[in-house]
Amino acid sequence: MVDASVLSDAFAEAGYRLTAQRRALAALIARRDGHFTAEDLLVESRRRRLGVGRATIFRSLDVLAELGLIERLDLPSGGHAFVACRAAHHHHLVCSSCGRTTDIAATGLAAILRDVGTRTGYRIDAHRLEVFGLCPACQARPRGG
Amino acid sequence: MVDASVLSDAFAEAGYRLTAQRRALAALIARRDGHFTAEDLLVESRRRRLGVGRATIFRSLDVLAELGLIERLDLPSGGHAFVACRAAHHHHLVCSSCGRTTDIAATGLAAILRDVGTRTGYRIDAHRLEVFGLCPACQARPRGG
DNA sequence: GTTTTTGCAAACCATTTGCAGGGTC
DNA sequence: GACCCTGCAAATGGTTTGCAAAAAC
Numbered sequence: 001m002v003d004a005s006v007l008s009d010a011f012a013e014a015g016y017r018l019t020a021q022r023r024a025l026a027a028l029i030a031r032r033d034g035h036f037t038a039e040d041l042l043v044e045s046r047r048r049r050l051g052v053g054r055a056t057i058f059r060s061l062d063v064l065a066e067l068g069l070i071e072r073l074d075l076p077s078g079g080h081a082f083v084a085c086r087a088a089h090h091h092h093l094v095c096s097s098c099g100r101t102t103d104i105a106a107t108g109l110a111a112i113l114r115d116v117g118t119r120t121g122y123r124i125d126a127h128r129l130e131v132f133g134l135c136p137a138c139q140a141r142p143r144g145g
Numbered sequence: 146m147v148d149a150s151v152l153s154d155a156f157a158e159a160g161y162r163l164t165a166q167r168r169a170l171a172a173l174i175a176r177r178d179g180h181f182t183a184e185d186l187l188v189e190s191r192r193r194r195l196g197v198g199r200a201t202i203f204r205s206l207d208v209l210a211e212l213g214l215i216e217r218l219d220l221p222s223g224g225h226a227f228v229a230c231r232a233a234h235h236h237h238l239v240c241s242s243c244g245r246t247t248d249i250a251a252t253g254l255a256a257i258l259r260d261v262g263t264r265t266g267y268r269i270d271a272h273r274l275e276v277f278g279l280c281p282a283c284q285a286r287p288r289g290g
Numbered sequence: 291g292t293t294t295t296t297g298c299a300a301a302c303c304a305t306t307t308g309c310a311g312g313g314t315c
Numbered sequence: 316g317a318c319c320c321t322g323c324a325a326a327t328g329g330t331t332t333g334c335a336a337a338a339a340c
Contacts, residue, residue, distance in 0.1 A: 039304080052322095053321065054322085055306075080223075093261060104261050116276060122240070126241070127274065128274070129273070133268050134267060139266075164296080196296095199330085200297065225329085297336090300333090304328095304329095308326095310322100311320105
């Protein structure tokens, strides 16, 4: 969960124009707690008559991902989703039941990767860690969807 | 790189019928070193007149993934690929230039995840770590593709 | 002989693109 | 006023599906 203005400001700061659509999307994304898909945003945009089209949603998500404000997730199901993020680099802990997303630090991962690089001779430049589990609230809940 | 018979045997052991197409696919996958896409297999199947159709390739990849003999990779580009695997659980180190794939142990990751679970209260049930970098051979090579 | 598997081609679904009009700086 | 951005709807590209024929058990 981030502040909508952080998102819209980012467009401006990166030299993109601040349009009504981008503001609307920033607000839409800001109010999301867990992950969301492009389709989710499109549906909500239509329901609330925000007048943001499909193409614009995909294009904006691209930009935000480029700027590091959201991150694309590859769900175990094969689908794609996005999550808002704030920290420079972190990883995502995704609730497999409700989709709530939490940033995690994964202290120690850097050391692991360094070790992997040494052992294999690879020059490591990127990595991705996604963790899935049941959040406390969903554990408390009886079970079921 | 795995043995083709390991793959074809797996079909039989899991109660699937051992067809010529599945044998052919097992061989195709076994000779792959790095990751490969469904399309790669389709192209090679056609070139070598193996008579394995698109649908069968996707269906077989599903089965093999289900059985844990191959794993689906989500490349940074957004595309999907598969890699053959043998260890019970491991992670993949993928060369961003040639696609060669190496299994890595990531010793210590379990501890990190346990820690994450403790700190967040999540019941962690799955995770995925993918590491991308330049393999020794590609580092040695001038550069270019 | 029964049940699973296959191929084909059409269906699908998410994502991308071209282009003309509209909005931002 | 110039250039960026948008919507639309069509194109795209990878993946799935329905069904009748073929193969495995």
